[in-house]
Amino acid sequence: MNILVAIKHIPSLTDELPINKAGTNLDFGDVDFVLNEFDEHAIEQAVLVKEASGGTVTVLGIDLIEELDNVLHTALAKGADNTAKITGLEPGLDSHTHARLLADQIRGMAPDLVFTGVQAADDMDGQIGPMLAAYLDIPYVGVVNGVQVNGGKASIQKEYSGGVMAEFEVDLPAVIGIQAAAQPPRYAPISKIRQMAQTVKITEYEVDDPDTDGGTFLRKMSKPVSAGHAEMLEGDAKAVGKKIVEILEEKGLL
Amino acid sequence: MSNDVFVITEHLNGKIADISYEMVGKAKELASTLGGQAVAIVLGSGMVAQAATFSSDKTIYVDDPGLAQFNPEANGKVIENLITAHTPRLTLFGSTSMGMDVAAWLSAKTGQSCAAYVKALSVEGGDIVATCQVYAGKAIAEAVPGGDQAIALALAGSFPADAGRGSTSAQQIASPVPLDGLRTRFIKLIQPQAGDVDITAQDKLVAVGRGIGSKDDIEIADALAEALGAVVAASRPITDAGWLPKTRQVGKSGVAVKPKLYLALGISGAPEHIEGMKDAETIIAVNTDPNAPIFDYAHYGTTCDLFDVVEAILDNL
Numbered sequence: 001m002n003i004l005v006a007i008k009h010i011p012s013l014t015d016e017l018p019i020n021k022a023g024t025n026l027d028f029g030d031v032d033f034v035l036n037e038f039d040e041h042a043i044e045q046a047v048l049v050k051e052a053s054g055g056t057v058t059v060l061g062i063d064l065i066e067e068l069d070n071v072l073h074t075a076l077a078k079g080a081d082n083t084a085k086i087t088g089l090e091p092g093l094d095s096h097t098h099a100r101l102l103a104d105q106i107r108g109m110a111p112d113l114v115f116t117g118v119q120a121a122d123d124m125d126g127q128i129g130p131m132l133a134a135y136l137d138i139p140y141v142g143v144v145n146g147v148q149v150n151g152g153k154a155s156i157q158k159e160y161s162g163g164v165m166a167e168f169e170v171d172l173p174a175v176i177g178i179q180a181a182a183q184p185p186r187y188a189p190i191s192k193i194r195q196m197a198q199t200v201k202i203t204e205y206e207v208d209d210p211d212t213d214g215g216t217f218l219r220k221m222s223k224p225v226s227a228g229h230a231e232m233l234e235g236d237a238k239a240v241g242k243k244i245v246e247i248l249e250e251k252g253l254l
Numbered sequence: 255m256s257n258d259v260f261v262i263t264e265h266l267n268g269k270i271a272d273i274s275y276e277m278v279g280k281a282k283e284l285a286s287t288l289g290g291q292a293v294a295i296v297l298g299s300g301m302v303a304q305a306a307t308f309s310s311d312k313t314i315y316v317d318d319p320g321l322a323q324f325n326p327e328a329n330g331k332v333i334e335n336l337i338t339a340h341t342p343r344l345t346l347f348g349s350t351s352m353g354m355d356v357a358a359w360l361s362a363k364t365g366q367s368c369a370a371y372v373k374a375l376s377v378e379g380g381d382i383v384a385t386c387q388v389y390a391g392k393a394i395a396e397a398v399p400g401g402d403q404a405i406a407l408a409l410a411g412s413f414p415a416d417a418g419r420g421s422t423s424a425q426q427i428a429s430p431v432p433l434d435g436l437r438t439r440f441i442k443l444i445q446p447q448a449g450d451v452d453i454t455a456q457d458k459l460v461a462v463g464r465g466i467g468s469k470d471d472i473e474i475a476d477a478l479a480e481a482l483g484a485v486v487a488a489s490r491p492i493t494d495a496g497w498l499p500k501t502r503q504v505g506k507s508g509v510a511v512k513p514k515l516y517l518a519l520g521i522s523g524a525p526e527h528i529e530g531m532k533d534a535e536t537i538i539a540v541n542t543d544p545n546a547p548i549f550d551y552a553h554y555g556t557t558c559d560l561f562d563v564v565e566a567i568l569d570n571l
């Protein structure tokens with residue numbers, strides 16, 4: 001079983017997000033990048049499948065800010081076998097461009113299973129997985145929280161709303177968009193990540209001049225101006241706690 | 255190319271999802287500006303009555319046993335065929351588990367651009383302009399999908415559903431593409447385990463998010479809930495981590511709740527969470543990040559640390 005995981009580095013949402021001067025996107029030079037949360041789950045699910053059914057896990061990412069190595073070394077420390085990065089691109093390219101570049105690399109690797117995160121919480125979420133499937137002409141099922149491989153097939157559980165799920169069977173190869181791995185992502189000790197950094201070479205594919213057809217043009221980006229913002233309660237926690245109790249009393253909620 | 259706006263509707267267990275009506279209502283408005291028709295697309299089996307519940311200008315109902323349950327491959331193939339044959343200006347999908355599987359796939363197959371997390375849509379000149387939530391609701395983007403035809407994924411709750419309800423009789427057709435030999439097979443639906451409390455039936459919820467930090471600290475939410483006569487609910491990361499059962503999850507893949515009180519502790523307010531609680535009567539949010547999107551939906555808010563606030567509330571009860 002040859003398993004490929006596509007991962008994405010995205011701006012950290014815990015920080016203030018600065019908008020660029022043109023007001024069309026983030027100022028990417030001024031944000032920290034972290035691994036997309038759902039990709040942590042995709043890596044975990046890939047390692048779980050490998051542990052259950054054998055095979056190798058290759059983790060592939062587009063290195064947008066030349067800081068992906070640590071993420072890839074961490075994936076190795078968690079049980080991935082190979083890593084690769086696509087370089088030579090800048091942040092802010094559209095989904096079609098990313099998907100085509102990834103598909104071109106993945107095709108040559110001929111994986112049995114491709115895992116993506118269900119979405120990356122940056123812009124135009126949740127498109128790369130289905131697009132990869134379209135370009136590779138293989139099935140896609142997303143919003144998945146369980147995968148079991150059996151020979152040339154996989155049994156997968158997909159989430160709907162209200163806790164309802166659907167079970168599908170797909171013929172491999174297929175692309176699967178992971179919402180949550182069957183168990184929380186494992187922890188990798190720093191010593192092991194360091195060891196990977198010292199011993200493993202990341203395969204690099206450099207691209208120049210990507211085909212950027214078919215994208216969506218972002219003409220403006222801004223901070224949300226909400227119709228109604230919460231009334232912010234003044235004072236320290238003690239005062240706030242007291243005020244909340246008063247509000248609850250007033251509204252007959254106690 | 256036509257100036258029509260197609261809406262890919264969805265259903266589960268024979269019930270059309272509200273988002274389908276929301277999109278049809280919006281499609282009518284857009285189609286009349288564009289000079290085209292709002293066309294509802296229903297894929298199913300034995301759904302002719304439900305297919306006739308839209309206010310669309312036209313409804314196409316594709317009836318096939320292979321479409322009884324959503325199947326990304328079967329639905330994708332049929333929709334690709336219809337879109338290629340009818341060339342609508344815009345095709346709307348719900349930003350849902352079903353819509354997300356097909357929209358971007360169709361976009362790559364047909365070379366159309368695709369806007370995601372759309373909460374508003376308008377026509378400017380001949381252009382479609384989509385207002386999209388990006389960065390988990392921390393920024394808003396105005397996107398202009400390039401090309402003659404485009405696809406958009408609409409967020410649930412963005413448009414009124416009533417405008418999409420009506421009684422247009424559906425034009426029933428057989429599947430335009432063969433649905434045998436698919437590589438994706440629907441096996442079964444799995445219903446949630448019953449037995450836990452039903453959070454949709456509660457007047458008061460104390461909801462905890464990742465800001466709670468650790469499993470052990472769920473205790474403080476339990477203590478507060480007990481003192482308030484409330485039940486503890488959670489955002490997704492908490493149930494994913496197994497700190498609370500799945501049945502407590504509020505949001506897109508959890509449940510939608512409308513309690514009298516929703517006290518959100520350490521929840522950022524991602525669109526998927528907001529979808530499940532924005533209609534609560536009184537929302538109080540405790541979050542140390544003053545820019546957290548939850549404050550745009552809450553009635554009262556504080557940036558004090560949740561542990562201190564919980565302690566202070568308990569002291570005052």
Ligand SMILES: Cc1cc2nc3c(=O)[nH]c(=O)nc-3n(C[C@H](O)[C@H](O)[C@H](O)COP(=O)(O)OP(=O)(O)OC[C@H]3O[C@@H](n4cnc5c(N)ncnc54)[C@H](O)[C@@H]3O)c2cc1C
Nearest residue numbers: 463464465489490505506507508520521522541542543560
């Ligand atoms: C298809 C799909 C379906 C989804 N369905 C759901 C769903 O049903 N429900 C759901 O909730 N999510 C859902 N999500 C996930 C969603 O996108 C977010 O990841 C999730 O809602 C974030 O949860 P959170 O707010 O608890 O965590 P975070 O976004 O990490 O926010 C934690 C917050 O706590 C604050 N904080 C930290 N420490 C403290 C402190 N000491 N005191 C006060 N505040 C503090 C931080 O400022 C931060 O804002 C779904 C995602 C996808 C892709």
Ligand SMILES: Nc1ncnc2c1ncn2[C@@H]1O[C@H](COP(=O)(O)O)[C@@H](O)[C@H]1O
Nearest residue numbers: 006007062116117119120125126127128
């Ligand atoms: N640039 C990228 N490099 C590698 N994988 C990506 C990239 N962009 C997206 N992905 C994968 O596709 C998923 C969905 O991303 P998105 O469509 O951007 O929301 C992510 O969780 C990743 O698994």
